Structure formats: structure tokens, C-alpha cells
Amino acid sequence: DQQVKQNSPSLSVQEGRISILNCDYTNSMFDYFLWYKKYPAEGPTFLISISSIKDKNEDGRFTVFLNKSAKHLSLHIVPSQPGDSAVYFCAASGSETSGSRLTFGEGTQLTVNP
Amino acid sequence: DSGVTQTPKHLITATGQRVTLRCSPRSGDLSVYWYQQSLDQGLQFLIQYYNGEERAKGNILERFSAQQFPDLHSELNLSSLELGDSALYFCASSPTWAGTYEQYFGPGTRLTVT
Numbered sequence: 001d002q003q004v005k006q007n008s009p010s011l012s013v014q015e016g017r018i019s020i021l022n023c024d025y026t027n028s029m030f031d032y033f034l035w036y037k038k039y040p041a042e043g044p045t046f047l048i049s050i051s052s053i054k055d056k057n058e059d060g061r062f063t064v065f066l067n068k069s070a071k072h073l074s075l076h077i078v079p080s081q082p083g084d085s086a087v088y089f090c091a092a093s094g095s096e097t098s099g100s101r102l103t104f105g106e107g108t109q110l111t112v113n114p
Numbered sequence: 115d116s117g118v119t120q121t122p123k124h125l126i127t128a129t130g131q132r133v134t135l136r137c138s139p140r141s142g143d144l145s146v147y148w149y150q151q152s153l154d155q156g157l158q159f160l161i162q163y164y165n166g167e168e169r170a171k172g173n174i175l176e177r178f179s180a181q182q183f184p185d186l187h188s189e190l191n192l193s194s195l196e197l198g199d200s201a202l203y204f205c206a207s208s209p210t211w212a213g214t215y216e217q218y219f220g221p222g223t224r225l226t227v228t
Contacts, residue, residue, distance in 0.1 A: 036219075041221075041222075042222075043116065043120075043204050043219035043222050044204070044219045045116070046216045046219075049216055100145070100162075100210075100211065101159040101172060102149075102206075102217060103159070104156055105156070106156050107156065
């Protein structure tokens with residue numbers, strides 16, 4: 001039962017353009033969503049998060065949008081840079097009673113071409 | 115550098131053996147989480163400890179166990195190892211046991227069972 005899904009295994013964009021990574025979830029109890037970036041042979045690095053009480057959160061070049069009714073979130077990177085090339089994971093956590101375990105999507109490999 | 119440390123970085127062992135993975139959380143963080151990343155399963159939550167107590171359990175095998183010590187470092191013990199246990203094992207930490215806090219990941223331990 002895949003509660004968090006990233007349907008695009010890979011995405012390729014040109015340097016300077018926008019990268020849009022998508023994520024869907026099925027569990028209505030999720031109330032906090034995060035994006036992580038991962039390079040090979042390293043641990044996931046936290047990028048940005050959003051609470052279910054918001055629909056948008058920005059941090060520099062990174063913006064996360066949340067559409068609760070569609071159970072969909074997206075990460076926008078503008079402008080994209082070659083150093084952004086990595087695997088991006090969407091993650092979600094639920095209510096306080098279940099602790100704060102993260103449920104991850106399968107990841108999307110982003111390649112930014114110079 | 116997330117501030118989370120894991121040792122060893124690599125571990126090669128034989129089937130049937132037992133290994134111990136070690137994790138030190140970020141300074142001030144009381145919660146430690148263990149995740150497994152295998153090729154076909156993605157990042158899967160195993161177990162969470164908060165201030166020495168087990169807080170949440172995922173799909174952790176009975177052959178696996180963990181503990182968190184008074185100095186807050188944690189160890190994940192894997193016994194009767196099978197080929198399928200070969201994976202990356204990540205530790206993460208956060209300030210508390212629940213709520214909207216991001217988790218910071220260590221660099222991981224790559225376990226190879228031969």
C-alpha cells in the first residue's frame with residue numbers, strides 16, 4: 001500500500017528553467033509534508049516543508065504547494081541549476097498519536113542540463 | 115553536514131551473522147529514527163526512540179532490534195542476517211517525538227550480506 005507516490009521516476013530540465021516535481025498521497029491523516037534531496041552515497045537532506053494548514057511555502061528558489069482536496073503537492077525550483085541534479089523525495093507524517101515517522105515516495109531523479 | 119553521525123559507513127558480512135549499527139543524533143535532539151532503503155522498497159521507517167523509550171514501530175523484522183542509550187545515541191542490531199537485508203540504513207533525529215518537525219538524516223550505513 002503505497003501511501004505516498006511520486007509518479008515520475010525522472011525529470012530533465014534546462015538550466016535556468018523551472019523544475020516541477022509532483023507527489024500524491026492517499027492517507028487523510030497526513031498533516032505535514034516535506035521534500036528531501038539525496039545525492040548518491042549520502043543521506044537525504046531536508047529542503048522544505050509545509051503544514052496542512054497552509055497551501056504554499058517558499059524558501060529562496062524552492063516553493064512547495066499543497067492541494068489538500070486533491071491530496072497533491074508539488075515542489076517548484078526556479079531557476080534550476082546543475083547542482084540541483086539529485087533524487088528528490090516527497091515525505092509525509094501523520095497525527096501526533098502515531099509519532100512523527102515519515103512515509104516516503106519512491107523518489108524522482110532530477111537532471112538539470114547546463 | 116546534518117550533525118547526525120553514523121558508523122560504520124560500510125559493513126560487509128555473511129549470512130547468519132549479527133551486526134550493530136550506531137547513530138549519534140544532532141545536539142539537543144531527543145528523537146532518533148531508523149530507516150531502511152533497499153533497491154525495491156524505497157525508504158522504509160523501521161523504529162523510533164524518544165529519550166530512551168521506544169515510541170513507534172514500523173515494519174521492523176523480529177530479527178532486528180534497537181535501543182537508545184542515556185547519552186541519546188542509538189544502536190540498531192540486526193541478527194541472523196539474510197541476503198535480503200542488504201540495504202542502506204539511515205538514522206535521523208528531531209527535537210521531539212511528534213509534531214511538525216523536520217528530521218535530519220545521517221550519511222547512512224551500507225550493509226552488504228554475502
